[in-house]
Amino acid sequence: MGWLRSLLRGSKSLADKRARNAEIDEELEAFIGESVSEKMRGGMCLKDAVKAAHAEAGTAATVREKVWSAGWESTLDRLWGDLTYSLRRLSHAPALVFTVVLSIGLGIAANSTVFSMVSKFVLAPPPVGDPAAFVSLFRTYDHGQCCNYFPAPVYRDVREQAKSFSDVAAYYDAVPASIGSGGESKREWGQAATENYFEAARLKMAAGRGFAASEESSPVIVLGYRLWQQRFGGDAGVIGKTVDVSGHPFTVVGVAREGFRGLDPVLDPQFWVPLGTLPELVAQATDPQSRLAQWLHIVARLKPGVTKDEASRELDVIAQRLATAHPRTDKGNGIVLKRLDYLGRNEAALHMFLLALSVVALLVLAIACANVANLLLSHGAQRQREMAVRLALGATHAQLLRQILLESILLALAGGAAGVLLSLWATYGLSSFKLPAPVATDISVHVDWRVLLYTFALSVAAGLLCGFVPAWTASRPAVPGALKGESALARPGRRLTLRSVLVVAQVSLSLVLLCGAGLFLRSLESAMKIDVGFRSRGIAMMAVDxxxxxxxxxxxxxxxxxxxxxxxxxxxxxxxxxxxxxxxxxxxxxxxxxxxxxxxxxxxxxxxxxxxxxxxxxxxxxxxxxxxxxxxxxxxxxxxxxxxxxxxxxxxxxxxxxxxxxxxxxxxxxxxxxxxxxxxxxxxxxxxxxxxxxxxxxxxxxxxxxxxxxxxxxxxxxxxxxxxxxxxxxxxxxxxAVFNVQTMEEHMQEALLLPRFVSTLFTVFGVSGLLLALIGLYSVMSYSVSQRTKEIGIRMALGAKATEVQRMVVRGGMRLALVSVVLGLPLALAAAKLTTSLLYGVKPWDVATFTLVPLLLVAVSLVACWVPSRRAARVDPMVALRVD
Amino acid sequence: MPEKSSELVQGTLEMLVLKTLALMPMHGYGIALRIEQISDGAFKVNPGSLLPALSRMERAGQVKGEWRETENNRRAKYYALTEKGRKALKSETAAWGRQVAAINRILEA
Structure with missing residues (x-):
């Protein structure tokens, strides 16, 4: 209970600081008063006694400070003080705040958008109860090649023989059916599943129930949540009613919970019927006696206490037994156990793709951080005097460091919030991409709690990263010089400053991104120009079944x-x-x-x-x-x-x-x-x-x-x-029911999904990178001009012409830009090599891309240097020399 | 310096305060005076360390404060030992005894 009392008292004193201070003061006064009385009793005169008592007790402020620091609330109070101070300071530099928040916002948005894909396709657990014990089985061929689905008899064998599982269910993944009757019927995609499917998956239902054990081939149907909302208005009264499924009456027994779209991450089935009803619904349903047709997905729930290894060993035994019993069809085939959301051969490719995207997004953030670090460095340089004064007044380095870091974390968090907003918009845009497949799919991505958590952590990390160096240098000014207003960072004659290094890193990284964007745009261009051999416009299409x-x-x-x-x-x-x-x-x-x-x-x-x-x-x-x-x-x-x-x-x-x-x-x-x-x-x-x-x-x-x-x-x-x-x-x-209504133009857009997707992403990333690099170069150049005002004034007083000064500034900036291009090009070429498999009709060392992009970058850098150079040229020597 | 007053061993102030308050409730200066007198002036306790310690102990529930009149007609905060404080004194005294014995053994070895 002690902590509770401490919490209550602490909060009380925080809530009413003045009352607490008055109490401390009064207690101290009583202390000193008693001390004076005691000393006078000992024979001192009043004056001496008061003096001695005060000398012993120390100042009221010190005592107050010490009493405060005995409680936890003082830490909070100091932090709050720092926080309000930071906010007040930042509100005086709106341009800085805007640039930093925008920079970090762009970087964070890139990352949280990519991460929303990672979250959907890699991290999100399958939508079933207790997913860890729920596994997928696959059939291997040619002694271990993965992966095929199962013939129905093999499913029945596994279900009968395997002792490691409490449930073994199977489903067929894409069943078309027209749902509803008359002119209102619509074609929907669903799945046919064994009667134990819902029980094995431990699915919670939005309404009703899953299939019962006796409903192996009964005309019952479980509706998907979206279909239920759209066609039945979300009315729970639909349970027990009959709906028309491709001309057959089916009784609705349940509605799957919201967001459940089967066990496959991409398909979007909207109803489930028992596997036994499949022959009624589909022309030429697969023969359930054939040991050759591989069409069923098997999912199984491990019995409590059985490990995956034990289950795998049992499956090996079963596969061998089947191979002996059915040598003609089952020989050389095995059964393997995989994670429920295992994607087969595509998984490694998908992971590589997402990893590559994450790296690219982190690159954008790195550019943004370099940019922000640079801005904060120049901002910090302007505060050297303030820091020196505070140090001289007794603040510790740690206190200053904490304060400046707090500022950059605040900025980064604001950037993170901006990034989340941007990525909400970006994921909305990405979700409009559709797979060019005839079956219903869902590849939409969303900003979920995992994305928010990741974004928060990344923002704090970015804040620390881009705040640390500026905070370190700013909290350690060379006190004597700084008090007079000299900047430790603007030492003349030093060529390679931290700020230039940051700018070079930034510009070369953005060159890499831009080359990527250029390559993918060229690839999209050539993909659009690929002669498909048939008319790609002016055709309207629709399907019936x-x-x-x-x-x-x-x-x-x-x-x-x-x-x-x-x-x-x-x-x-x-x-x-x-x-x-x-x-x-x-x-x-x-x-x-x-x-x-x-x-x-x-x-x-x-x-x-x-x-x-x-x-x-x-x-x-x-x-x-x-x-x-x-x-x-x-x-x-x-x-x-x-x-x-x-x-x-x-x-x-x-x-x-x-x-x-x-x-x-x-x-x-x-x-x-x-x-x-x-x-x-x-x-x-x-x-x-x-x-x-x-x-x-x-x-x-x-x-x-x-x-x-x-x-x-x-x-x-x-x-x-x-x-x-x-x-x-x-x-x-x-x-x-009429479905898949589209024009050939729309269909071609879908067919170009991959090149369109990749080039959109890279263009967004590349342009963000370019924008950030520009801001960086511009801010470095204009800061250097403002620092060198005096020097420029002297030069002009000694006879330098405005054009010469301008040329000097531009030359300085362009040197940085050229160094960046020289460093960035090999990097970009190496990175391009990795994208070979994603390119259509373009070589990774595409000459057009690798000449145009650097030229573009140099041209844009020229603009970024030219603007501050104009300011340098307009320096009036008389005014400049009078500064300070 | 008329006489040498030693620094208190770290962390012992609270124990001494508890011991002093075990006799009767006292105000801050009373506690300081008492510690100084009993230690023959060896330990001087100033309000900069005494008041934070009292505040901490009050938070921990070992002492209870109450504003009262002093014999010199001043308002001062009198601290009294609580049941919890009594237990703390007992355990801290025991722990201190063990420590001193151990240190002595080391010094005499």
């Missing part, structure tokens, strides 16, 4: 034909076609091919498969080189196909392919034409072999898993056309 309405294949073919013809006749539409997938959407469908009479190609790449309706090549503007076009082929005739030139090169050694029959995935196709190459998966890829097959002939045998897209090449207003296209589709069947 008739299978969600349980259409038979013949009806799907008929529906697509009707919709295409109606749309082709709309005013403004030049041509229209149908397909099963838009190029440049990441991966699409592909298969290995065999051409009778020709050896298999060296690089056994699979062939990209696209379905094409009538006018496909005309609409996409892909030139046909030989043969005929695909039309409304007869579904029962032999399958016709058109291949691209790369296919001919790779599989037919350049021979005329027309008339050949090629086989892919066990299906023979007769080649009827050849077209020019196009990019298939990504913009930066090497040319891939592509085979286009007639849509009408393949919907029945190989239906698309994520619907069919209708594309229209148009002239005029896209918005009006898109509305008209939707109306035409609904005229065929009003129940069809």
């Amino acid at each position: 008739p299978q969600l309405l349980r259409y038979a294949p013949e009806r799907t073919v008929q529906m697509l034909r009707d919709a295409r013809e109606r749309i082709a006749h709309l005013p403004g539409v030049i041509s229209a076609t149908t397909t099963d997938g838009v190029p440049l959407s990441g991966g699409h469908r592909s298969d290995g091919f065999v051409v009778p009479g020709y050896p298999a190609p060296q690089s056994a790449d699979s062939v990209e498969l696209y379905m094409a309706g009538p006018q496909y090549f005309e609409t996409l503007g892909i030139p046909r080189i030989a043969g005929r076009d695909l039309g409304d082929e007869n579904p029962t005739a032999p399958k016709a196909a058109i291949v691209n030139e790369e296919f001919v090169r790779r599989y037919l050694h350049g021979d005329n392919p027309i008339g050949h029959t090629v086989t892919g995935g066990g299906v023979p196709y007769q080649i009827v034409g050849v077209v020019k190459d196009t990019k298939a998966r990504t913009i930066g890829e090497q040319q891939r072999p592509v085979l286009y097959r007639a849509i009408a002939q393949n919907i029945a045998s190989d239906p698309s898993g994520d619907g069919y897209t209708i594309m229209a090449r148009y002239e005029g207003d896209s918005a009006a056309l898109i509305k008209a296209m939707q109306d035409q589709i609904h005229a065929v069947d009003p129940a069809l």
Whole structure:
């Protein structure tokens, strides 16, 4: 209880300092009074007694100070005093505060924005209960190569045999379905999970419950929080009601809690159905008896007390047992246990990418800190006199140091706050980037508590870092000189000052950043110029999935034909076609091919498969080189196909392919034409072999898993056309949900995600760095001019011309800039080497970048030196010599 | 300097104050005078160290202060030992005894 009393008393005396001081004074007076009485009793006269008593007791102020320092509140009080003093001082230098807060704000914003990505993709624990005991399993192949998903029978084997886990659940990660009925139905992405999924993940539900043990294949559904809010108004009454899922009645049993988007960090599923209902919802669901199709994610919860090593050993035993029992399918395959949020092969790449970004962001902060240190140094130099006076009056070095450091930490915290505001805006901007994938994804990033904590720590560290050197020098003035107003830092004749070193470091680092920005901008430019081989503008696209309405294949073919013809006749539409997938959407469908009479190609790449309706090549503007076009082929005739030139090169050694029959995935196709190459998966890829097959002939045998897209090449207003296209589709069947509505321009923007993302980031970083370096150079030059006013005055009095003085100042500044460029260029070249894998069509030692950027930097430095040099040239010798 | 007054051994002031107050409640000067008299003038306690010590001890709950009239008709703060103070005195005296014995053993060895 002692500390409580101490706290109460301390707070009381802080709250009413005057009362406490009066009490101390009164007690001291009584002490002295009694002492005087005692001394007079001993025979002294009043005067002597008073004198002696006061001499013994010391001054009231000292005693007061000592009593105060006995309690904890004095430390707080001193700190508060320092704080208010700092604030008062800083309020007199608004320009300094503004520059420093802006500098640190930029640096911190870069870091907290990057860290918000780290927080989302690396640090945030998976959204399940007790994540440490919840693990993912993967299937290895070729004796240890990672990672594949699981065939359903292997899942069942593991679930039955493994004793290390209390729960083993599985899910299939991307199930499309139209939810709702009539014209209101919308296509959503969800997941199909085993009945124990919610129990194993220990998920809290926003409403209702997860699946029950008996609901292995019951028509029940758990809604995602966003879907629940958007479509059902967040009404808890929806539990127990029936909703239409792709034409089937499903009973809503629960709503997942807010923010739960499945166990994958990128996908954005909005409903969950039992795995057993999958065949009803998806055309051609994977065969649950096949030991070959690898499609299920397995997650498992360790039993209490079982370690991951023990569980791994058990999985090895199970894998061996399975390999013996099913040698044809399971031999050479293993089962490995990984962290729940393990990203497989992509993980190392993602971590490297984030690490590189963090380093770049720290670089920006380093530039900002150098800048601030510089500003504080010159600010501190102006305070040498004040410091000397305070030292002379008895302040200790430590006290001064503490005070100045407090000031820089205050500034850095204000900068941190500005940085958080900036990064709120930046993360909002970043979240608008979308992955070019047909499934629903969520890569939005947010400023969460981890980011705030990191930002706070970084701000304090930045404050200490950029405050320490200026604080050290300022708290140690050469007292005798400083009292007269001389600055210890402005010793004439000293060439290499701390301030110049800081400026050089700053400018060369910003050169590195700017070269990065230049490279990525050039890369974006060349990526945008890459010839994708098809028309990249003036096409409107939208998708439907008739299978969600349980259409038979013949009806799907008929529906697509009707919709295409109606749309082709709309005013403004030049041509229209149908397909099963838009190029440049990441991966699409592909298969290995065999051409009778020709050896298999060296690089056994699979062939990209696209379905094409009538006018496909005309609409996409892909030139046909030989043969005929695909039309409304007869579904029962032999399958016709058109291949691209790369296919001919790779599989037919350049021979005329027309008339050949090629086989892919066990299906023979007769080649009827050849077209020019196009990019298939990504913009930066090497040319891939592509085979286009007639849509009408393949919907029945190989239906698309994520619907069919209708594309229209148009002239005029896209918005009006898109509305008209939707109306035409609904005229065929009003129940069809239309999704993925976009123009080709929008799609191309998404396809350029990586180069756009990287170049945006680097441009922002680079420009911030340049801005900071400029401020640094400018402040150093103008400070040096103000320090040398007297010297310049003497020079001019002795006959130097204004232009000569100006040239002298500019030369001094440009020397710093040139040294920075010389030091920065090799650094920038070395850093550029690391970015090779991120560049499209640009060499890391791109000549244009590495000549233009240094030139730009030098030009901008010239401006930064020229402004202060003007001031130097206007120095009036008469005034300058009268200073002091 | 008429007579040599020694510095108090560090940390012993509070113990001496506790011991002095164990007889009866006293005001600050009374405590200082008493310590000086009993030590035959060897220890002089000035208010610069006595008042902070009293403040600390009051915070710790070892003494309790009360403003009263002195015999010279002045208002002064009288300090009285609390139960906690009594315990502290006992334990500090014991600890001091052990320390002195140990130091003596070392010096005589």
